[in-house]
Amino acid sequence: MTDPVPDYESIDWSEIEQRFRDGALRGKLMRLAATLTAIGMVLLAINLGGLFWLRTNVADLVEDRVPLVDATRRLETGLQRALAGLRGWVALHDPRFREENRVAWDQDIRPALRDIETLTAASAGSAKLRAEVADLTTKLDDLAESQWWVGDVAQTPGNEPAHVEYTLHVLPVKQSIDASVSEIAELAAEGDATPTDDASLAAMLLFQVRFVAADAALRDFIEHGEAASRFALNQHLAQAGHLLTVLTASPQAWTPPAAEHLAAIGREFPWYSKHARDALKLRAAPDWNVAQHLMENETVPLTRTLTAGLDKIVEQQAALMRADTDRVSFAGNTTVALSVLLIGLMAITAYALTNRRAEQITRPIHRLSQATSLLARGELNENLPVTTDDELGKLTVAFNHMRVSLQRSETALRRANDRMAAELQGAASYVQSVLPKPLSSADGGVLTDWTFIASAELGGDSFGYHWLDDEHLAIYLLDVCGHGVGPAMLSMSALNALRQRALPDADFRRPSEVLRALNKAFPMQKNQNKFFTIWYGVYNIVTHELTYGCGGHHAALLFAKDNGDAVELGMKSFMIGVVDDADFESASVTVRPGSRLYIFSDGLFEINNPDKQMLNLDGLQEKIRQAQQQPSERLDAILTSVRGWQGFDDFKDDYSLLEVSFS
Amino acid sequence: MNRRRLWTCVLVAPVSLLIGGAPTSGQTQQERTEVTPTDVFAEVFATAHDVEQIRFYMGRPRNHQEPIGVTDVAPREVIYQAATLCEKTNRLGHELIREVGEKPAVPDKDIVPADVLGMVELAHGRVRRIAQGLPLVLTPAPAPPAGEKTPTDVYRAVVQLNRQINILLDRRFSPSDVYQQVSLAIAHAANVRGRWPGQRIPPEPDWELGKRPPDVYRRLLGCLDLIRRLAAAENVRILELSVSESSITGATPSDVYDIASLLVSELAYVDRVLNGSPPERKAWYPGRKVPSDVFQRVGILELQLVQIVGLAGSENRQGGS
Numbered sequence: 001m002t003d004p005v006p007d008y009e010s011i012d013w014s015e016i017e018q019r020f021r022d023g024a025l026r027g028k029l030m031r032l033a034a035t036l037t038a039i040g041m042v043l044l045a046i047n048l049g050g051l052f053w054l055r056t057n058v059a060d061l062v063e064d065r066v067p068l069v070d071a072t073r074r075l076e077t078g079l080q081r082a083l084a085g086l087r088g089w090v091a092l093h094d095p096r097f098r099e100e101n102r103v104a105w106d107q108d109i110r111p112a113l114r115d116i117e118t119l120t121a122a123s124a125g126s127a128k129l130r131a132e133v134a135d136l137t138t139k140l141d142d143l144a145e146s147q148w149w150v151g152d153v154a155q156t157p158g159n160e161p162a163h164v165e166y167t168l169h170v171l172p173v174k175q176s177i178d179a180s181v182s183e184i185a186e187l188a189a190e191g192d193a194t195p196t197d198d199a200s201l202a203a204m205l206l207f208q209v210r211f212v213a214a215d216a217a218l219r220d221f222i223e224h225g226e227a228a229s230r231f232a233l234n235q236h237l238a239q240a241g242h243l244l245t246v247l248t249a250s251p252q253a254w255t256p257p258a259a260e261h262l263a264a265i266g267r268e269f270p271w272y273s274k275h276a277r278d279a280l281k282l283r284a285a286p287d288w289n290v291a292q293h294l295m296e297n298e299t300v301p302l303t304r305t306l307t308a309g310l311d312k313i314v315e316q317q318a319a320l321m322r323a324d325t326d327r328v329s330f331a332g333n334t335t336v337a338l339s340v341l342l343i344g345l346m347a348i349t350a351y352a353l354t355n356r357r358a359e360q361i362t363r364p365i366h367r368l369s370q371a372t373s374l375l376a377r378g379e380l381n382e383n384l385p386v387t388t389d390d391e392l393g394k395l396t397v398a399f400n401h402m403r404v405s406l407q408r409s410e411t412a413l414r415r416a417n418d419r420m421a422a423e424l425q426g427a428a429s430y431v432q433s434v435l436p437k438p439l440s441s442a443d444g445g446v447l448t449d450w451t452f453i454a455s456a457e458l459g460g461d462s463f464g465y466h467w468l469d470d471e472h473l474a475i476y477l478l479d480v481c482g483h484g485v486g487p488a489m490l491s492m493s494a495l496n497a498l499r500q501r502a503l504p505d506a507d508f509r510r511p512s513e514v515l516r517a518l519n520k521a522f523p524m525q526k527n528q529n530k531f532f533t534i535w536y537g538v539y540n541i542v543t544h545e546l547t548y549g550c551g552g553h554h555a556a557l558l559f560a561k562d563n564g565d566a567v568e569l570g571m572k573s574f575m576i577g578v579v580d581d582a583d584f585e586s587a588s589v590t591v592r593p594g595s596r597l598y599i600f601s602d603g604l605f606e607i608n609n610p611d612k613q614m615l616n617l618d619g620l621q622e623k624i625r626q627a628q629q630q631p632s633e634r635l636d637a638i639l640t641s642v643r644g645w646q647g648f649d650d651f652k653d654d655y656s657l658l659e660v661s662f663s
Numbered sequence: 664m665n666r667r668r669l670w671t672c673v674l675v676a677p678v679s680l681l682i683g684g685a686p687t688s689g690q691t692q693q694e695r696t697e698v699t700p701t702d703v704f705a706e707v708f709a710t711a712h713d714v715e716q717i718r719f720y721m722g723r724p725r726n727h728q729e730p731i732g733v734t735d736v737a738p739r740e741v742i743y744q745a746a747t748l749c750e751k752t753n754r755l756g757h758e759l760i761r762e763v764g765e766k767p768a769v770p771d772k773d774i775v776p777a778d779v780l781g782m783v784e785l786a787h788g789r790v791r792r793i794a795q796g797l798p799l800v801l802t803p804a805p806a807p808p809a810g811e812k813t814p815t816d817v818y819r820a821v822v823q824l825n826r827q828i829n830i831l832l833d834r835r836f837s838p839s840d841v842y843q844q845v846s847l848a849i850a851h852a853a854n855v856r857g858r859w860p861g862q863r864i865p866p867e868p869d870w871e872l873g874k875r876p877p878d879v880y881r882r883l884l885g886c887l888d889l890i891r892r893l894a895a896a897e898n899v900r901i902l903e904l905s906v907s908e909s910s911i912t913g914a915t916p917s918d919v920y921d922i923a924s925l926l927v928s929e930l931a932y933v934d935r936v937l938n939g940s941p942p943e944r945k946a947w948y949p950g951r952k953v954p955s956d957v958f959q960r961v962g963i964l965e966l967q968l969v970q971i972v973g974l975a976g977s978e979n980r981q982g983g984s
Contacts, residue, residue, distance in 0.1 A: 102866075110862075134860075137860045138857075138860065141857060141860060141861065141862065141863055142857075144862060144863065144864070145853050145857075145863045145864055148863075148864045149850075149944060152846070153947045156947055156948065156949040156950055157948050157949070157950040158946075158947025158948035158949060158950070159947065161947075161948075164948045168757075168834075168948075169757060169761075169763060172757070172758070173761055267761075268761065271761035271762070275761075275763075290947060
């Protein structure tokens with residue numbers, strides 16, 4: 001996009017607010033997240049589809065096929081159990097078998113059928129199976145009814161029609177014949193059956209024997225159905241019939257009562273024969289045992305048909321199970337492969353989209369970062385292009401504005417610094433200008449030399465010496481805390497007060513009084529909380545006595561001529577201006593000829609070498625001692641040595657070193 | 664007409680008895696349609712006359728029961744009572760002359776008066792054979808009461824005749840015979856129940872001690888009422904039966920048999936209308952039974968009918984909705 005702010009000097013921020021929408025970057029990030037989420041969800045949906053497919057196949061297998069096969073098997077088992085129970089009931093007449101049959105239906109067959117109906121009703125796309133199950137249900141109902149009838153008839157007399165025929169039709173006739181025979185026998189016993197013919201009685205007896213044997217054979221045949229019994233029956237009936245014919249052929253051989261009974265036998269016997277043969281036919285018929293016949297011709301075939309149907313269902317389900325298993329296996333493998341593919345696709349898509357969006361988002365940030373580095377180094381002279389309309393675009397605009405502002409401020413600051421540096425330089429020059437000129441040997445045998453290097457920020461060092469009278473020389477060095485013009489001016493004021501002896505009630509030959517007067521004249525409360533340290537000494541050229549005092553300043557060093565040892569001329573005391581009414585002491589030392597006194601500010605020893613080790617007072621003392629070996633230019637040697645210590649020429653604080661040589 | 668029919672019967676019945684087939688098998692379609700309930704009534708009347716002579720011969724008491732209170736009877740309902748008549752004459756024939764005829768079979772078709780007449784003629788022929796075997800010379804029957812007769816009149820007359828013959832039997836119709844009729848009814852009910860999936864013959868109810876024929880009779884009437892509801896749902900007409908409380912309390916096994924026979928006829932008809940084919944079931948001689956046994960068996964039938972009525976009602980409601 002084109003730079004929306006041609007002039008960064010005068011930005012209309014309300015317009016910027018309108019042109020750069022807050023939340024646009026958030027919107028981009030959210031769109032990225034939403035896009036990734038949407039893609040993820042689509043891929044997840046595809047994966048879920050695969051899982052659902054797998055689940056459907058597994059469900060078909062686990063929820064439909066296996067239970068269906070199980071139920072079908074249970075049904076088959078139930079059918080066999082029911083049939084076995086029924087067979088037991090028919091064959092053995094034991095009620096426990098009938099109960100077994102009932103239990104098979106109630107606990108095995110019908111529950112299994114219900115399960116099958118439920119499973120087939122629930123499974124989709126199995127109309128053929130449902131039709132088969134419906135047919136199965138009908139056949140099962142047929143079978144149940146058939147078994148009911150078999151069970152119902154099995155234990156009734158009607159189960160064997162030959163028995164019924166014998167009981168209802170044969171037996172009454174037999175009983176009638178037996179009764180007539182008994183009557184004749186009773187008559188015979190009374191001698192009233194036949195007048196003369198004992199042979200007739202014998203024939204009658206023989207008839208009775210044959211008749212009883214025939215009836216026994218009939219009952220035996222009805223009971224066991226053996227051909228021998230049938231044969232015997234026919235034989236006995238034929239012989240009995242023949243005997244009866246003989247007997248009835250000569251009725252005159254019998255008494256009238258006996259003849260009447262004989263006639264009754266003659267009428268009944270043909271019916272006996274007829275009904276006996278009817279019973280024979282019934283016994284010889286295939287359905288002589290109704291239950292057995294029903295079972296073999298109806299129940300068992302129905303059971304076989306059902307079993308075959310169930311086997312067919314089992315085979316179909318087994319085939320479907322195999323197909324399902326193959327499908328499940330395929331679905332499982334496909335789902336795994338699909339999952340892996342989708343995961344990979346998701347990762348690639350996420351990486352590509354995120355990378356692209358991250359590139360879009362971080363490019364301006366990176367550019368800003370680089371620009372910030374350039375700006376920090378002061379090397380950025382052009383505005384960044386505004387390429388987005390979001391918060392980053394707005395940030396770029398703000399950055400450009402900041403860059404312009406910073407450049408403007410830097411320019412102003414540089415000018416101010418230059419001005420200040422010039423002022424400091426001027427102040428330093430002033431300080432240097434007010435420093436006293438070195439004393440020559442004509443000045444009472446005292447020589448002075450000094451080195452003053454103002455720091456860049458101008459410290460508050462100053463020093464001086466002047467004759468108080470013909471005998472006394474005042475020597476002093478002070479150091480105002482802080483840097484800049486302020487401390488320099490305080491330093492100058494204090495210096496002037498000492499030069500011009502403008503301290504009231506102070507004998508400038510007495511250091512303690514001078515220090516007290518300075519403390520009173522320059523309290524820190526009146527000088528922007530600034531205070532200073534001072535070393536002040538007075539040398540009597542007659543007595544060679546040096547009286548000195550310290551206002552918080554470190555000791556000066558006095559080197560004797562004959563040895564390199566230095567005497568530290570210092571004492572503990574308050575700094576000037578810090579404590580009202582502070583008391584100051586002074587001390588004296590006799591100076592031997594040839595000695596040199598060194599007074600210096602802390603800018604000479606409170607310096608660090610590159611290893612961050614401070615030089616400190618002892619180190620400086622050693623450097624001054626070494627310089628004592630040189631006949632001249634000792635101060636330069638000290639300066640060189642100190643500079644060597646810190647590794648560079650400039651000093652952070654003022655470098656003030658005053659050498660006083662006593663001859 | 665009646666005289667002509669009478670002669671026809673005299674000639675045809677023995678032949679039919681000998682060949683064992685239905686006596687109407689030789690009739691032409693025209694003859695079949697010409698037979699009226701009045702003709703059938705005349706044949707029943709003549710049979711009753713002959714039975715009365717046998718009763719007199721045997722010295723057995725006369726039946727004094729009130730005629731059964733039925734109305735709107737159809738030939739198909741009469742023919743079952745006529746079949747019962749054949750059964751009873753068969754049994755009487757065996758007891759008196761040892762002769763047993765074939766078991767009568769109700770034809771599986773729309774029953775017309777000619778079919779009923781054939782069944783009655785079969786029974787009449789057996790009565791004559793019994794008389795002949797005794798031996799008893801029968802006097803010709805007088806002319807039947809004048810006037811047109813309805814199937815209801817025939818039904819009542821046949822029932823009364825059945826009651827009379829039952830009195831003549833040494834082995835009278837007993838709970839065992841009722842049991843067989845109820846079993847036939849169960850077979851028909853199972854056939855009807857087979858229209859819907861499910862157990863066609865429910866578990867038998869508990870056996871209850873001390874039941875008497877009136878209890879069975881009452882339960883059978885309840886079943887008949889259920890059949891009437893089923894028939895109404897299927898637009899099938901069945902006869903109206905009005906039985907007094909005294910008739911119920913005084914019911915004998917023979918009366919119970921008659922009502923069971925009626926029940927079978929109605930169920931068979933409903934079965935035929937709904938399914939078209941009769942069940943391939945027979946009732947087997949169950950041996951000695953007491954009324955409690957029969958009561959229990961009627962309980963099975965009752966449960967079947969309750970189920971069937973419920974299922975038919977649901978089906979009709981679904982069809983209506």
